[in-house]
Amino acid sequence: MAEDPEVETGAVQAQDVQPATPGAKLRAARDVQGLSIQDVATRTRIAQRQLEAVERDDYAALPGIPYAVGFARAYARAVGVDEVMIAAEVRNAVHGSDLGANRYEAFEPLDPARVPSRALAWTAAAIVVLLIAGFMIWRTQMFTPPISEEIAAQEQAKPVAARPAGAAPAAPVAQTVVFTAVDDVWLRIYDEAGERLKDGLMKKGESFTLPAAARNPMILTGRPQALGVTVGGKPVPPLGQADRTIADVPVSAEALLARAAGAGAVAAQPTATRPVGGAPVPAPAQPAPAVPQPGATAAN
Template sequence: GMTLPQLSAETRIPARHLEMIERGDFASLPAKTYATGFARTYAKAVGLDDKAIVEEVRAELAATQGGDRHRTATFEPGDPARIPSRGLALFSLFAIILLIAGGVMFYSRIISPGSGPGSLLDEQRMAAANAAKAKVQPRAGATPAAPATGPVVFTALEDGVWVKFYDGAGAQLMQKQMAKGETYAVPAEAQGPQVWTGRPDALAITVGGKPVAKLAESEGIMKDVPVTAQALLTRGSGQTAGPAAGPSGT
């Protein structure tokens, strides 16, 4: 006879499967198809009746599978006493809900205290503080106002600018044709100083070192124009009078 290794090489059936066939342990083969196929090949190789062997294998497999089905059908369910009661299940669900709620509260108060809605009182206080700050701060882009007092200085922007300064009583303070860049500071002790010129547009004015609006933006005779700090600041706020139509008598 042939040895198992020789028979395995001849039939190309693994030796362990041949051992199962020789023992008649067909149920241990991989599947019913493999069992019948291996048995047929084995029977032919050793000179047995392959049809009879296959029928025997099928009968044994059928008997084995029938026993398995019977065991499955007669399996008894577990003890009902081991199933948790309805009250215990509800208590467990309630405990889980409490645990989740506690975790959410801990996170919102300890880990992320600023993520919740803010206090309405805090918002009102912040709005009041912002309003007060807006009142104190100057408007963006606004030019700081010049002081109401300070030296009044005229600067000629062109050559040959004729100008005459005098006080409220008519006493002359200065009269000349100013050169470009020449300056004149109105005496601080002068009472009611005024100016007379035909080129108000060519005279730059500062009060306390801060520039203010010119007497006019075009040529024209202007006389008896007050040049105190307060008067010039008032003109700069939009109350500037235009040049006179012509000279008045002295």
């Protein structure tokens, strides 16, 4: 039976109209789905002019080979075409043209639809900056060398005043050390073994009594002026300058009393002594110069 020549001619014509280039295949797939080029741009987050260049197989209008391949893959994924096949055809088309001879394909970019937005990138950068700034502030607060520590060491090195001869040594009396927060203040009190006796925020008006058995207790705080310290009910001078971090400052009763005694000795000024009655002491008399007598002659 002879084949119908009209059917054979129609099959040949249908075969001839099949899209041959990657761009034509993508455009045909888009038309089948009834999508506009703007719809594809919305799905892929690729500029419409770049998608139009992909449809025209105009790869010279794109930034480079990696972008041409990446845009074509994203386009194929959006319209349901095999993206691996499209990517291979685009590479073959590019390398077969002058574009492939002049440009080096160093990498293939990620799918533009999966690239983080600019707002997300700026937000992440701001978080990183805040974290770095917070770490630097904490590091400065913790490692600033306190001046009061040196002052306390000098005061401890001062000699203790000798008691009068014949006087019996005073019996040691246990003195209670009490810390009272005159304002909200963070502090840490610890002994020579590193055990924390008090650690945290003290609210205004809150008090803490130092354990009598504490061995060489010391304090760390950033606001010494916010603490009122008493030894046996008597206030002692501030532990340091205002808003300056102090660390390893001894706070035992003996250390605080020695600190108070040293501050009092510095404040006292020596005065000149006068006799009873307030009269000034006269200056010692100077001998009068010798005056030659009239008629006296020089000895031969």
